[in-house]
Amino acid sequence: MSVSVGWMFDLSDKTALVTGAGQNVGAGIASALASQGAHVLINDLLPERAAEVADQVSAAGGSAAPAGFDVTDLDAVQAELAKHPPINILVNNAGNGGAEQMRPKPFREMEPAEWDSPIEVNLRGVLNCVHAVINPMVEAGWGRIITISSGAGSAGVGIGVAPYSAGKGGGLGFMRSLALENAQFGVTANSVALGLMDNTAGGDYTEHLARGIPVKRLGTPADIGAICVYLVSEEASWITGQTINVNGGSITS
Ligand SMILES: NC(=O)c1ccc[n+]([C@@H]2O[C@H](COP(=O)([O-])OP(=O)(O)OC[C@H]3O[C@@H](n4cnc5c(N)ncnc54)[C@H](O)[C@@H]3O)[C@@H](O)[C@H]2O)c1
Structure with a gap:
């Protein structure tokens, strides 16, 4: 056995793009990747949020x-990425669904306009970003793609989230197909399916939600940043399509 001392996950020669990184989970992922040496592009729909996290x-x-x-705008994705070094690591974190979860409404009562946004952001946005970075990754013979999903992508978790579930579940299948197509080129593709995060609620409601989680607390951005650092590392090259x-132990399916 040989023993060496140093960073376990050295990302110092990598450029990462984290979408929706202007707050909460995405900001935590961006900060974790940067802490291991990656140069991180902080994306957000709201440029002022992206600038604030980049400054931090x-x-x-x-x-x-x-x-x-x-x-959701492929032209905008391509135009912005042309200004930066090639992306080695993509974390598709931008998503929405919160509003739907606060307004319980079964799918049978929804109008088509109500599923546009959950599908556009959680699914089309993922396809757009992958399309913009995948060929350079394949040519370089190395790449890491993670899509941030949800327990709602594989299980029914409540009333009102059916379009969000469709978007998140679509992302799971997309990652599996990408993994199969690109494993031979050194590009991995995985999903990280989150449970309830600490920005979901507040006050007494947080305590109520935490009681239903085996670990007895909601998730933090740092929890998600840590798994992302591992999945994008060299050491995780044999993990793909997962x-x-x-x-916190909530979902076992
Ligand atoms: N918070 C939770 O409890 C929870 C649970 C499961 C999964 N998730 C998923 O985790 C991810 C992050 O969740 P969060 O709670 O940090 O979200 P959030 O709403 O706090 O932050 C999302 C960020 O994405 C940005 N964004 C939205 N649409 C965008 C677009 N079209 N292009 C670029 N940026 C866009 C927003 O401006 C915002 O800054 C999402 O994909 C979400 O679906 C969250």
Whole structure:
């Protein structure tokens, strides 16, 4: 056995794009990747959010740049990425669904306009970003793609989230197909399916939700950043096509 001392996950020669990284989970993922040496493009629909997180990462000694664009707009994705170094690591984190979860309504009562946004952001946005980065990854013979999903992508978790479930579940299948197509080129593709995060609620409701989780707390951005660091590392090159549930033990399916 040989023993060496140093960073376990050295991402210092990698450029990462984290979408929807202007707050909460995405900001945590961006900060975790930067902490291991990656140069991180902080994307958000709201450029001021992206700029604020990029400033925070830089102030903490990391390397980051803001990249404000809408992941549902393929032209905008391509135009912005042309300004930056090739992307080695893509984390598809941009998503929505919160509003639907606050407004319980069965799918049978929804109008078509109500499923446009959950499908556009959670599914089309993922396809757009992957399409913009996959060929350079294949040519380089190395790449890492993670899509942030939800327990709602594989299980019924409540009334009102059916379109969100469709978007998140579509992402799971997309990652599996991508994994199969690109494993031979050194590109891995995995999903991380989150349980309830600590920005979901507040006050007494947080405590109520936490009681239903085996670990007895909601998830934090740092919980998700840690698994992402591992999945994008060299050491995780044999993990592809998987869905990793990170949820305090909530979902066993
Ligand atoms: N919060 C939870 O409990 C929870 C649970 C399961 C899964 N998830 C998933 O985790 C991810 C992050 O969740 P969060 O709670 O941090 O979300 P959030 O709503 O707090 O932040 C999402 C960010 O994405 C940005 N965004 C939205 N649409 C975009 C677009 N079209 N292009 C670029 N950026 C866009 C928003 O401006 C926002 O800053 C999402 O994919 C979400 O579906 C969250």
